Amino acid sequence: MEFPEESGGIFTSGGSMANLTAIVAARENKLPEDHSNGVIYYSEQTHSSLSKALRVIGFKPKNMRKIKSDTHFRIDTNQLIQALEEDMKNGLKPFCIIGNAGTTNTGAVDDLITINEIAKEKNCWFHIDAAYGGATMLSNEYKKELLGIEKADSITLDPHKWWFQPYEIGCLLVRDKNTLKEAFTVTAEYLDDTVSNSGEINYYEHGVQLSRSFRALKLYTFFRCVGLKKIGADITNGIKNAEYIEKLLKQKQYWEIITKPSIGIISFRVKIFEDETENDKINAKVSKYLLEDGYAMITTTKLKGHLALRMCPIHPETRQEFLDKTFGIMNGYIENFTE
């Protein structure tokens, strides 16, 4: 992630726990005494695990600001600035801004450079949820899509997504490892013997868990055995698969592209009726038909108020011929569709 030498982190059960760990670190760093008036900012496309984490750690609606996203589903930075200034005027204390490096819905990457500038100016912690998109950093061709990620105070990664690991392994990286220690160290007489002055890390001082499994082993073994070059090539291939789907969609006029491919995710919808509610229904039927057919599964999401189909073809064995066949099935269904 191009973080400095003094950076550090912890492996967690998944992205949700990494996000929770990050906002506790942010809160303890920026508002150590009293966080009752603290406010955290994130876009409406930010993953639900962050809203859940805020609830778990006791934040109320007055402490959370969901900012609108723009037409490309990236946080609207003008609205972000407005919200920050209004809150400061009202005596609240902005302490953290969350950026997305690959939203779950569309793969959108927020303007990380601008968010970082805003965060620095307002003395806020800058956390990036890269649970989905962070893996892109291993793709030489596409890592530029995440420009600015290296400026964050903390980054959530999720090796059990696009680094192909079995559940459970998430990861939180922090720019300065002391921030985790300051946030999570609690003493107890029965733990005194584990404390040493030799610089050894006690991971229970870096996160929520005391007893924990050796998650690092599987990721380390995978990196060493498969090699970062091959993993990066597989990630590049997944991104190219999504770009190939865009070409398939353009071959038929009844497909509408809702969001262009962005680091491996593309969303689209069938549009054959004037009435968009009718189009919602046929999109749901296409998804169901494909599931019943059994060859592929494409789930739906809601974008711009309507149902959309969403594909994230990043499995390392997914080839273009599989995508051709999937579209063959869907196109056949649509072209023979009768109500």
Ligand SMILES: Cc1ncc(COP(=O)(O)O)c(C=O)c1O
């Ligand atoms: C962007 C993003 N953040 C966080 C999460 C939560 O990660 P996990 O399911 O590993 O807890 C997910 C997906 O699940 C995600 O896509």
